[in-house]
Amino acid sequence: MSSFDETDAFEGASLAARAMAARPAPYLDDLNPAQREAVEALDGPVLMLAGAGTGKTKALTTRLVHLLNTGRARPNEILSVTFTNKAAREMKLRVGRLLGETVEGMPWLGTFHSICVKLLRRHAELVDLKSNFTILDTDDQLRLLKQLVQAAGIDDKRWPARQLAGVIDHWKNRAWTPDKVPAGEASAYDGKGVALYRQYQERLRELNAVDFGDLLLHMVVIFQNHEDVLKQYQRWFRYILVDEYQDTNVAQYMWLRLLAGGHKNICCVGDDDQSIYGWRGAEVGNILRFEKDFPGATVVRLEQNYRSTPHILAAAGGVISGNKGRLGKELWTEVDEGEKVRLIGHWDGEEEARWIGEEIESMQGGTRGMRPFSLDEMAILVRASHQMRAFEDRFLTIGMPYRVIGGPRFYERMEIRDAMAYFRLVVSPADDLAFERIVNTPKRGLGDKAQQKIQVAARQNGVSLLEGAAILLEEKGLSGKGAAELGRLVEGLRRWGRMAGDPSMSHIELAEVVLDESGYTEMWQNDKTPEAPGRLENLKELVKALEGFENLQGFLEHVSLIMDNESEEQGEKVSIMTLHAAKGLEFPAVFLPGWEDGLFPSQRSMDESGLKGVEEERRLAYVGITRAEELCTISFAGNRRVYGQWQSQMPSRFIDELPEDHVEVLTPPGLYGGGYGSAGLGGSGIESRAAEADGYNSPGWRRLQARAGQRPLSQPRESKASVIDAQAVSSHTVGERVFHQKFGYGAILGIEGDKLEIDFEKAGVKKVVAKFVSGADDIPF
DNA sequence: TGTCATCATCTTTTT
DNA sequence: GATGATGACA
Numbered sequence: 001m002s003s004f005d006e007t008d009a010f011e012g013a014s015l016a017a018r019a020m021a022a023r024p025a026p027y028l029d030d031l032n033p034a035q036r037e038a039v040e041a042l043d044g045p046v047l048m049l050a051g052a053g054t055g056k057t058k059a060l061t062t063r064l065v066h067l068l069n070t071g072r073a074r075p076n077e078i079l080s081v082t083f084t085n086k087a088a089r090e091m092k093l094r095v096g097r098l099l100g101e102t103v104e105g106m107p108w109l110g111t112f113h114s115i116c117v118k119l120l121r122r123h124a125e126l127v128d129l130k131s132n133f134t135i136l137d138t139d140d141q142l143r144l145l146k147q148l149v150q151a152a153g154i155d156d157k158r159w160p161a162r163q164l165a166g167v168i169d170h171w172k173n174r175a176w177t178p179d180k181v182p183a184g185e186a187s188a189y190d191g192k193g194v195a196l197y198r199q200y201q202e203r204l205r206e207l208n209a210v211d212f213g214d215l216l217l218h219m220v221v222i223f224q225n226h227e228d229v230l231k232q233y234q235r236w237f238r239y240i241l242v243d244e245y246q247d248t249n250v251a252q253y254m255w256l257r258l259l260a261g262g263h264k265n266i267c268c269v270g271d272d273d274q275s276i277y278g279w280r281g282a283e284v285g286n287i288l289r290f291e292k293d294f295p296g297a298t299v300v301r302l303e304q305n306y307r308s309t310p311h312i313l314a315a316a317g318g319v320i321s322g323n324k325g326r327l328g329k330e331l332w333t334e335v336d337e338g339e340k341v342r343l344i345g346h347w348d349g350e351e352e353a354r355w356i357g358e359e360i361e362s363m364q365g366g367t368r369g370m371r372p373f374s375l376d377e378m379a380i381l382v383r384a385s386h387q388m389r390a391f392e393d394r395f396l397t398i399g400m401p402y403r404v405i406g407g408p409r410f411y412e413r414m415e416i417r418d419a420m421a422y423f424r425l426v427v428s429p430a431d432d433l434a435f436e437r438i439v440n441t442p443k444r445g446l447g448d449k450a451q452q453k454i455q456v457a458a459r460q461n462g463v464s465l466l467e468g469a470a471i472l473l474e475e476k477g478l479s480g481k482g483a484a485e486l487g488r489l490v491e492g493l494r495r496w497g498r499m500a501g502d503p504s505m506s507h508i509e510l511a512e513v514v515l516d517e518s519g520y521t522e523m524w525q526n527d528k529t530p531e532a533p534g535r536l537e538n539l540k541e542l543v544k545a546l547e548g549f550e551n552l553q554g555f556l557e558h559v560s561l562i563m564d565n566e567s568e569e570q571g572e573k574v575s576i577m578t579l580h581a582a583k584g585l586e587f588p589a590v591f592l593p594g595w596e597d598g599l600f601p602s603q604r605s606m607d608e609s610g611l612k613g614v615e616e617e618r619r620l621a622y623v624g625i626t627r628a629e630e631l632c633t634i635s636f637a638g639n640r641r642v643y644g645q646w647q648s649q650m651p652s653r654f655i656d657e658l659p660e661d662h663v664e665v666l667t668p669p670g671l672y673g674g675g676y677g678s679a680g681l682g683g684s685g686i687e688s689r690a691a692e693a694d695g696y697n698s699p700g701w702r703r704l705q706a707r708a709g710q711r712p713l714s715q716p717r718e719s720k721a722s723v724i725d726a727q728a729v730s731s732h733t734v735g736e737r738v739f740h741q742k743f744g745y746g747a748i749l750g751i752e753g754d755k756l757e758i759d760f761e762k763a764g765v766k767k768v769v770a771k772f773v774s775g776a777d778d779i780p781f
Numbered sequence: 782t783g784t785c786a787t788c789a790t791c792t793t794t795t796t
Numbered sequence: 797g798a799t800g801a802t803g804a805c806a
Contacts (some may be wrong), residue, residue, distance in 0.1 A: 084795090372791085443782085561796080603793095
């Protein structure tokens with residue numbers, strides 16, 4: 001894990017470089033001609049157009065090693081930027097492997113954001129900040145904006161603060177400070193957008209805080225206004241590598257151009273077909289105009305695909321060819337044909353989840369003449385995260401082990417943020433946002449009125465909320481329970497602050513003391529909701545995570561940037577994630593459910609961005625299909641619940657774009673002869689094998705629907721899960737009160753084999769697998 | 782001030 | 797279906 005130890009970032013070469021004078025380069029032999037060209041074109045601008053699965057990361061890391069190996073730069077003179085922490089880690093790992101040693105000496109390999117934090121800490125004063133500024137998460141940001149909106153007397157129902165946040169984010173992504181917002185944007189947010197943006201920036205400065213967008217924006221401003229600073233870094237970073245260039249926004253683009261302005265030794269890697277972050281301000285245009293920005297650039301295309309079968313590549317290629325203005329690449333492969341992309345329609349979303357669950361079970365044992373797939377080799381990629389739910393419910397029911405990647409992030413959970421707010425307040429007592437968050441958590445009898453008094457006291461005296469509270473107490477401005485509790489809190493924070501300065505006390509102990517004495521832990525212990533045990537567990541994990549850090553401050557810094565949760569529990573599991581989260585990953589077998597117009601392509605994307613929106617969605621489809629190595633299964637449902645309301649769905653337009661020759665249409669499961677009549681493939685241009693059947697209006701289908709409730713949910717197959725479950729059954733009795741990790745507490749109504757029918761207090765009656773249920777009294781924590 | 786019920790709104794995608 | 801905001805009540 002990267003630490004923020006900046007000491008040797010600019011000092012002499014810490015390891016590898018010393019020994020790096022021109023060694024032989026055996027690693028070059030591992031590359032194909034295109035990759036090799038991209039690696040060996042070391043000087044001047046290089047654009048590497050790397051299609052999906054063409055060995056992009058390999059080329060990039062090899063290039064980095066080659067730079068070191070030829071003695072062109074020392075490890076700390078290379079700036080390499082990625083978008084995600086995961087990608088940065090991966091690169092470090094692979095560079096290390098190629099060098100045959102661990103890479104501690106690459107201080108400037110990281111995400112845009114983490115690198116900008118390092119730089120901004122050094123130059124904070126140039127934008128009126130102190131170098132210990134805090135980084136706000138979206139939650140803090142929103143609360144701050146809400147205050148401003150309300151203070152401006154705006155009806156925040158008609159003009160939600162969320163929207164303002166979006167507008168400001170949009171502007172920051174284009175590197176527009178309040179002064180630079182173009183006149184054409186003046187109508188944003190009821191015409192008050194710019195004024196509020198200005199106020200917001202002012203507030204941030206007062207709080208000595210920045211938001212995510214600021215990290216880049218401030219650095220761009222600094223580089224633009226302070227030539228000496230810019231020059232210094234232009235000299236220092238002798239080579240620049242950029243991953244996922246198609247995802248850069250304007251601010252990032254300007255940042256890169258400024259830094260590369262001198263030597264122009266910049267190598268950008270990307271794939272215009274995989275640009276899927278337009279909604280976040282990414283500009284495909286950046287990659288499309290690279291050659292104009294850097295005349296004489298070497299452009300290398302990586303087109304040999306090492307990941308997928310020809311059928312999969314052809315299907316992906318067919319879909320993406322519908323987009324205009326592509327740089328154009330033709331992926332090819334040497335591997336054998338393999339299976340066609342499979343397409344299947346279902347009656348509704350639940351049926352789809354059920355079918356995929358069963359298909360996964362049979363694929364474990366090998367089915368339809370295919371090799372067996374392990375659960376780790378299979379993934380379900382959805383458009384929107386709410387689609388995951390159907391699968392989770394289903395898999396919980398049948399006892400299929402699964403893992404959700406990129407779900408609700410650990411550090412975004414309520415209890416973690418609360419705890420972090422306490423820590424922040426201990427470290428910096430003037431953190432008003434943190435104070436607001438926890439004054440009345442746990443409940444201290446400090447409602448709106450009391451909090452307003454604190455605000456007033458703070459403002460009148462020109463001090464932080466915490467100090468304001470202290471003054472208010474001295475002046476006896478509060479009484480009763482609230483006063484006593486607030487006194488305890490203020491006192492506590494002072495005490496903990498002293499402890500933080502006491503070297504004899506570890507920050508881990510301190511964290512425990514804070515959570516304990518503040519009553520926060522107790523609050524959850526007394527909480528009877530099903531989430532409480534999990535939250536306590538998370539708090540424990542949080543404290544454990546502190547171990548990797550010197551002090552609370554370092555930890556807070558880390559957390560604000562590393563938002564992904566790396567809880568890699570082992571065990572074979574099916575992966576479920578969004579298409580966005582899947583970028584850069586690959587799986588032997590991939591399921592792509594929910595290909596229905598409105599859902600995918602998403603209605604919102606089409607409404608907001610029109611044709612551009614559809615094209616981005618199409619790229620998303622391309623990303624999805626190209627994640628598959630051997631088998632790709634696309635599905636759609638004729639009906640789906642949207643906002644809790646049933647809606648009939650049309651198959652996605654992208655289905656029409658799949659080239660027929662590379663697609664096999666599967667017959668839907670069940671007793672009804674299948675087919676795709678009214679709700680199915682009509683008009684898709686693809687011949688269904690069962691096209692003659694009248695599909696979902698057939699009597700057989702209706703019969704099936706009528707019986708859906710009683711039908712055994714899955715044909716028991718010899719899976720590991722059910723064997724274990726069978727043994728577990730005997731430990732439960734009808735009427736027993738039990739606890740389930742997802743559904744909470746409930747009473748057992750009946751037992752059927754390895755499944756229990758349980759009346760949950762919150763979730764209602766469900767059938768679940770016994771192994772997910774524990775006695776209500778022995779909850780593990 | 783805290784709690785409960787009702788109601789509206791909502792859903793992409795994330796550093 | 798679920799969450800958040802609002803308002804009546806204890």
